[in-house]
Amino acid sequence: MITPGPSEPPSGRPPEPPFLPGLDLSRALYEEAVRPLLASAHPGLRYAAARIGAGSEVLGFDTARSTDHDWGPRLQLFLAPADARRHGRAVHDLLAARLPGEIRGWSTHYRGTGNPDDPVSHLEPAPADGPVDHRVTVGDLPGWLAERLGPPAAAWADAAPGPLDWLALPQQRLAEFTGGAVFHDGLGTFTAARERLRWYPDQVWRHLLACQWQRIAQEEAFAGRCAEAGDDLGGALVTAHLVRDLMRLAFLMGRRYAPYDKWFGSAFARLETAPALAPALRAALAAPDPRARERHLCEAYEAAARAHNALGLTEPLDPARRRYYGRPYLVLHADRFARALQRTVTEPRLRDRPLTGAVDQWADSTDLLAHPRAVRAAVDAVGTDR
Secondary structure (H helix, E strand, C coil): CCCCCCCCCCCCCCCCCCCCCCCHHHHHHHHHHHHHHHHHCCCCCEEEECCCCCHHHHHCCCCCHHHHCCCCCCCEECCCHHHHHHHHHHHHHHHHHCCEHHHEEEEEEEEECCCCCCCCCEECCCCCCCCCCCCEEEHHHHHHHHHHHHHHHHHHHHCCHHHHHHHCCHHHHHHHHHHHHHHCCCHHHHHHHHHHHCCCCCCHHHHHHHHHHHHHHCCCHHHHHHHCCCCHHHHHHHHHHHHHHHHHHHHCCCCCCCCCHHHHHHCCCCCHHHHHHHHHHHHHHHHCCHHHHHHHHHHHHHHHHHHHHHHHHCCCCCCEEEECCCCEEHHHHHHHHHHHHHCCCCCCCHHHCCCCCCCHHCCCCCCCCCCCCHHHHHHHHHHCCC
């Protein structure tokens, strides 16, 4: 396997230093530069320092390839809301004036495109005389949560989301907040908020598991039906859908937020259930004929069913494959698992909802998931429609 390296530097620029994982670089920025400056210029100021949010390094997947844009020594500083209003600009300007030009050989100075529709940034050598255009953001936690997760999220700095709030939270955004690294928490509220959003409450989790099994139930017979109709391409497409849904089920059973597609497979490989599921999933995708697809899908269904039984959330269910009613193809009848789980949901706001689940169980449009208000409106509409 070839590991891509950084792109060639433009003419006249020095070569890039050896790759350092972004979280390590951000920690060095904090420890070697930001913390001493804050201690000197703002002694007694309470804050939290972390590297969270967007960026492959937050999930631990950055490589040398990542260094060509939107990567480098950066972090977030969270102040109490009143302190952010009073001192935020001064802290930003202090860092712009006094941050070193580089950390561990990597520049702290960023250049954007200047186009608001193309906000990609690149590292540039820091100016010899002039402020550093750094990426240490200064704000408050309620404001950050409201921007990334929607206005109601501002309250989650101090309180937990409600059951329906959870359904409007894409797992990628939750992973961005609960992942990464915390370098200092002088506020206490920052770490507490991360713990509140670390994973779904039990009743929400059970509901989402039921919804994921229901997705599998809706399509598990289609691969066989496509084969019967002579539609090999359609059968392969259905198989890919089912593989993806089984992988998302594995994330839920493993209590891990699923990232977006670029890192979906990489994160899946880190799950405890991956060794039991991955060989059958790969074989189903690579199967040369419909019978082989069916066999490998059933192997994956049965592995997932055994993992479900190991959770102990419902009475044990028979994990064996079976005929799809009177038709000549084999399935799990995954609706058995969906019904068993939903019978354990006692939360009134979830008990009678349709089994659609959280927004990213039925929508994967980046343009939708990046707009919290639209997401919440869609989730609310599903409930009122019922």
